Amino acid sequence: MLYTIIPLEVVLKGVDDDAEIKGREIITYQGVVMEATRQNDGKYRIERILSIDPMIYLDARFQPGNIITLI
Amino acid sequence: MSDNIIKQETPPQPPESINNKSVADMGDNGLTATRDSNIHCLTIIGQIEGHIVLPPQNKTTKYEHVIPQLVAVEESREVEGLLVVLNTVGGDVEAGLALAEMIATLSKPTVSLVLGGGHSIGVPLAVSTDYSFIVPSATMTIHPIRMSGMIIGVPQTYEYFNKMQDRILQFICDHSHITIGKLKEYMLKTGELANDIGTVLIGEEATRCGLIDEIGGVSKAIAKLKQLIDERKQV
Numbered sequence: 001m002l003y004t005i006i007p008l009e010v011v012l013k014g015v016d017d018d019a020e021i022k023g024r025e026i027i028t029y030q031g032v033v034m035e036a037t038r039q040n041d042g043k044y045r046i047e048r049i050l051s052i053d054p055m056i057y058l059d060a061r062f063q064p065g066n067i068i069t070l071i
Numbered sequence: 072m073s074d075n076i077i078k079q080e081t082p083p084q085p086p087e088s089i090n091n092k093s094v095a096d097m098g099d100n101g102l103t104a105t106r107d108s109n110i111h112c113l114t115i116i117g118q119i120e121g122h123i124v125l126p127p128q129n130k131t132t133k134y135e136h137v138i139p140q141l142v143a144v145e146e147s148r149e150v151e152g153l154l155v156v157l158n159t160v161g162g163d164v165e166a167g168l169a170l171a172e173m174i175a176t177l178s179k180p181t182v183s184l185v186l187g188g189g190h191s192i193g194v195p196l197a198v199s200t201d202y203s204f205i206v207p208s209a210t211m212t213i214h215p216i217r218m219s220g221m222i223i224g225v226p227q228t229y230e231y232f233n234k235m236q237d238r239i240l241q242f243i244c245d246h247s248h249i250t251i252g253k254l255k256e257y258m259l260k261t262g263e264l265a266n267d268i269g270t271v272l273i274g275e276e277a278t279r280c281g282l283i284d285e286i287g288g289v290s291k292a293i294a295k296l297k298q299l300i301d302e303r304k305q306v
Contacts, residue, residue, distance in 0.1 A: 001235060003192040004118060004161030005212045008219045011118065014126040033136075052140050052153075054112040 029068050032056055036068070043069050109151040110296060111144055113137065114158075119170070119192055121163025132159070134166040141173045151303075152296045155183040155200055161191025164216070164235060168192070168242060171199035175246055180299030184292040185209045185283065195239060197283065198247040202295050204287040207274035211282070213257045214269025248281030 004011060023037050024047060032051050036044035046066045049056055056062055115137075117130030125131055144150050155174060161167070174181055174196070181200035189197045189205070190212040197203055197211070205211070216236055222228055240258070244251045257270035257280075264271065277283040285291070 001164045001216065002162060002219065003164045003167065003216045003239065005188075005190040005214065006118070006160050008217060011125060011129060012219070013128060015123075017126075050136050052111040052113045052144070053108055054110070055108045 026050070027070060029070060030061065032062055034062065039067065043067050109149060109300070110154055110293065111140075111150050111152075112154045112156060113140065114156045115170075115193070115196060116158050117162075118160060119162030119167045119196075121166025121169075123163070131162070134163075134169060137170055138173060141170075141177065144179060145177055150179070152180040152182070152300045153177065153200075154292060154296055155181060155196065157183060157185045157189040157193055157197055158187040159189060159193040159196070161193055164192055164239065166192075167196060168239065171195040171242060171246075174199040180296055180303055182292050182296040182299065184287075184289065185211065185277075188212070192239070194282070195242045195246070198243055201299060202285070203247070203283045204285050204292045204295070205274055205277050205283045206288050207286055209274055209277075211272045211277050212264070212269060213254065213272065214264065214267055215258055243282070247283070250281075253280055254282075 002008060002011060024035050025038060025044075027034060027036050027044060029036075029044075029046075032049060034046055034050055035048040036046050038044055044067070046062060046064050046068060048064060049062055051057075061068075115132045117132060118125055120129075120131035120133045141153075144153050153174070181202075183197050183200040183203045185193075185197050185203070185205040186209055188210050190210070191214065194211055194213060197205075216232055216239075218228075218232070236258075240251055240254050243249065243254060257272070259268055260270045261268050263269060272280070272282065275286055278286055287295075
């Protein structure tokens with residue numbers, strides 16, 4: 001049950017379509033959980049940090065858009 | 072130690088600097104700063120995603136991410152307080168209430184700040200903290216739950232929706248200074264929203280009716296959180 005100001009048809013648009021894969025994965029990089037997109041070369045592009053530690057967001061290593069390599 | 076979080080002045084490095092500079096040039100900003108933070112910041116954005124995975128056009132905050140984080144805040148020795156920053160359009164009732172109950176029952180001090188919008192199920196989240204702030208330009212919409220999917224046209228359907236509505240309103244009343252009567256009045260008001268019933272509360276209006284404690288931005292919210300942390304230490 002949704003309680004939102006966004007019209008339900010907008011929120012649920014495409015919900016019945018075959019699961020469209022966004023290419024986003026939840027990964028852990030240097031101890032930080034983040035959402036990242038896998039690139040063709042196997043590296044990842046940071047999309048969004050999921051940590052609640054505000055100082056992580058100041059760390060240059062974890063800026064969205066950075067390309068990282070998982071070891 | 073506790074002053075560092077506000078005085079932290081090192082701007083975030085642009086991504087390209089990583090390629091040009093060695094790790095040593097960048098200093099130890101990140102790691103030192105991490106150790107200094109005794110406040111954690113939970114940002115609740117977009118839709119609150121619960122039992123149903125929402126299509127990708129939605130930006131979401133997922134309960135499976137947030138619930139363990141709240142457990143970690145409660146368990147952590149370093150984290151002394153939690154700032155909840157809201158800019159949400161609402162979302163799943165069960166997930167929203169679950170998060171709100173988690174925040175409300177944390178033993179550590181919590182402060183919320185409503186920026187932009189804290190609508191629908193964002194309202195219980197905003198009031199779940201020990202103290203709440205709203206910026207003057209932020210809005211909060213209080214409206215009835217809408218129906219989706221197959222609805223059976225029987226009185227029981229109405230009763231069920233009423234029950235779901237009441238559990239949300241009851242939580243809001245229990246954790247703020249607004250009365251249930253006033254809240255229901257806002258929810259059922261006509262003439263405020265274009266195609267719907269309900270009320271949009273803008274900044275100060277939300278504090279005047281007792282829903283939110285105070286008008287203020289990030290500095291006030293963090294100052295209040297530090298005050299609550301200090302008070303807790305003295306007990």
